Amino acid sequence: MAPGTAHAWGADRAADPYSRALGTGRGPLFLRCADGRVLPLEIERWCARPDSADTAVLRRCRGTVLDVGCGPGRIVADLAGRGCRALGVDAHPDAVRRAREAGGRALCRSVFDRLPGEGRWGTVLLLDGNIGIGGAPERLFARLADVVAPNGRLLVEAAGEDVDERMAVHVCDGRGRCSAPFRWARVGVNALAAAAANAGLEVTETWNMRSRVFAALRRA
Incomplete structure (x- = not known):
């Protein structure tokens, strides 16, 4: 995803496999890498x-919550149901529409564009592989360091x-349809910590649940 542009997953929504999967709530859906690997979504x-695993993340949220790459909105909808002030941002219009239908607040925008409340968010979420946005975690962390509150x-x-x-990928379905x-x-915990340090962030906690790996970070 390039800053300030439409998300490549939905550049042609009529043929976009991600849009189709959002409509049905079902796959198969995967990332196809240039070397031929496929990574299930x-x-x-x-x-x-x-x-x-999501609930363990939700328990760690403090203050207002920004969900970056919110997708169809399960997190922001749940937070809204708990009375929490939460906003999802996603560059895919169909994902934002579904998040709103689920009961969450969501904005169709790139994380690299101007966002509401910059520098005042108590918690910023980056789940479901969204550390990959833009293909440069260091740049993404530097951006989010400006978005989160100083004590967030x-x-x-x-x-x-x-x-x-760091790679070029397509989103593909089981019928041969692929995005641009x-x-x-993709970064594991060690690479994540190194990328975060370059943005003035430090890892304060890591945990595993349901074969998923998470980290909490704050400004160093």
């Missing part, structure tokens, strides 16, 4: 209610393996 989980925290999901990859290529990244 958990669209069914994203379109369902928060699971126990970032709750970030890392890859479940010790990787540090866009830049993406």
Whole structure:
């Protein structure tokens, strides 16, 4: 995803496999890498209610919450139901529409564009692989360091393996339909910590649940 532009997942919404999957709440959906690998995307989980791993993240939220790459909105909808002030941002219009229909507040915008409340968010979420947005975690962390409040925290999901990859990918479905290529990244906890340090952030906690890996960060 390039700053200030439409998300490549939805550049052609009529043929976009992500839009189709959002409409049904079902896959298969995956990232196809240039080297031929395919990385499954958990669209069914994203379109369902928060699971126990999500709930462990929600328990760590403090103050107002910004969910970056909110997708179909399970997190912001749940937070709204708890009476929490939360906003989701996503560059895909169909994801934002579904998040709003679920009961969450959501804004169709790139994280690299101007956002409401910059520098005042108590918690910023970066879940479901969204550390990959833009293909450069260092740049993404530097941006989020300006968005979170000085005493706030970032709750970030890392890859479940010790990787540090920057690559071009397509979103594809099981019928051969693929999006335009866009830049993406995958980082495990060690690479995540290094990228965060370059942005003046430090890891204060890590935890695993349901084969997912998370980290809490704050300004150093």
